[in-house]
Amino acid sequence: MLFAGNAQTPPLHKVGPQVLDYYLIHYIQSGKGVFRCRGTEYVLTPGSSFVIFPGELVSYVSDEQEPWAYRWIGFKGSKVDQMLSQIQLSPVRPIGAGHQSSMPVWFRRAEKALREGESGCSWQAEAFFKLILAEYARNHRVFPVGQSRKDPLEIQVDQAIRWLSLQYSQPITIDMMAKALGYHRSYLSKIFKQYTGKSPSHYLLKIRMERARILLKEPLTIEQVASSVGFSDALYFSKQFRKWYGSSPTQYRELTADPAYDCQFDAGGW
Numbered sequence: 001m002l003f004a005g006n007a008q009t010p011p012l013h014k015v016g017p018q019v020l021d022y023y024l025i026h027y028i029q030s031g032k033g034v035f036r037c038r039g040t041e042y043v044l045t046p047g048s049s050f051v052i053f054p055g056e057l058v059s060y061v062s063d064e065q066e067p068w069a070y071r072w073i074g075f076k077g078s079k080v081d082q083m084l085s086q087i088q089l090s091p092v093r094p095i096g097a098g099h100q101s102s103m104p105v106w107f108r109r110a111e112k113a114l115r116e117g118e119s120g121c122s123w124q125a126e127a128f129f130k131l132i133l134a135e136y137a138r139n140h141r142v143f144p145v146g147q148s149r150k151d152p153l154e155i156q157v158d159q160a161i162r163w164l165s166l167q168y169s170q171p172i173t174i175d176m177m178a179k180a181l182g183y184h185r186s187y188l189s190k191i192f193k194q195y196t197g198k199s200p201s202h203y204l205l206k207i208r209m210e211r212a213r214i215l216l217k218e219p220l221t222i223e224q225v226a227s228s229v230g231f232s233d234a235l236y237f238s239k240q241f242r243k244w245y246g247s248s249p250t251q252y253r254e255l256t257a258d259p260a261y262d263c264q265f266d267a268g269g270w
Helices: 080-086 103-116 121-140 152-167 174-181 185-196 200-215 222-228 234-245 249-255 259-265
Strands: 003-008 014-019 023-030 033-037 040-044 048-052 057-062 069-075 095-097
Touching: 003 103, 014 200, 023 103, 033 048, 040 048, 057 200, 069 103, 069 121, 103 121, 152 174, 152 185, 152 200, 174 185, 174 200, 185 200, 200 222, 200 234, 222 234, 222 249, 234 249
Parallel strands: none
Antiparallel strands: 003 069, 014 057, 023 048, 023 069, 033 040, 033 057, 048 095
């Protein structure tokens, strides 16, 4: 358990696009808004939850008329993916639902335990968090490991996407990914394109370009941005960025000083 909190957001309160290196779950108590992950938009209302997975590019915004009030918990763990997959939560299905009477209680108690910081508070918070997961399990009809409703190909491709999302800043190759995941390159490439409509190389470039857009809004040099998204050659990075968005990194940085203009780039990688 890392932290917990709550907020009544103002109208059109927006977070992201951003990438986290930990898990973050939000529970909607009132109001409504939109969560975006992997090019899909989810309109969420009271009783809904959304999970942000490490390495995933996400954004979310509260409604103009009925802004969200939500609670959240941030957490890490080597077996978290396995736990969440058992209750049908994954980067391709990041939305859950829980009982509106009990869920806020467990979130509130976990936050209280962490805030007070007394001896054993982390265990206490973890216990409340497991009650939250149990509530999701009740609403998602958990199946034993190995009996998931997910298509086996979907699981394999999702593993590959997660691997790319976490390793994109490194000088990786598709051969490296196939070896790391235990698949033959040609087989992995085939099912990846069948499921996503893109080759692994193209999907990796998509991830890198999206991350680069975010970093270009920071006080970094073009060379630093290029290196941060896996390019050792800044000139080659600039050429790829122009090909992807129709503008050089420098031009994009200048143009996005106007928020209205930046919206024109949103569909570039999709």
